[in-house]
Amino acid sequence: MYRPARRPLGVAGVAVAAALLLAGCDSGSGGNEEKTSASTSAAPTAEPETLEALGKAVGCEGAPKEAGKTLDFRQGVCKSADGAQYVLLTFDTDDGQRGWLDTAQLYGGVYLVGKRWVLSADPRSAMEAARAELGGTIEDPDAKTN
Template structure:
């Protein structure tokens, strides 16, 4: 992964969501290779000044965003911890951008736009909590 800008000095915390999975090494459909690294590194790549909410050994989570485009960014100590967190979180609906040991959660448009910077795989939460989501159209984001 190339580093294109210096790490930002973070005064807040970053909300990070992590989900097990890896992106492809190529640029399919304009999606860059999946980013990796610490919460601070991911936030810097996304040009976010994170507002830290949780800073524990197993998960670090912060809020990011500009204006109405807010999202949660989370990083996890293990792939298993990420998968368990994601399996529970998806019961509440929402849209999830998943990388290896990190997750971003937010509105569909916000998370889709973030994918052009961080790569990753799109996942969607439970259909009964996502009125009008792709589950209701019989489709699914890939």
């Protein structure tokens, strides 16, 4: 029987896993692959945000702690005064952002997506509130589409 070689997780895989763990996201899909459902919202910001600007917009206490930097994105984590935990990412390219999202959504989770930035929050209501401040679209790969 053929068994494909296992590849170790690369930097992007580790970043995805860390983002999902820090955000408290779980797949909840039981292995079922479903299409991504994006909710309608305000238009995303025209310019890419910085981790610091994203953190300030969602009410983080202090600057986000940088949790990783690759050639194409920066990742930070922070906690707001009301106890919400955020994973914040900024991307250098649109393609890099879409590639990261496509990979991350294989593991489940819900993301607020703007122009070259993504965030996730626990609890989800904090992320939905952040949309009022930042714009963007909430992408939920576990949402059922008709």
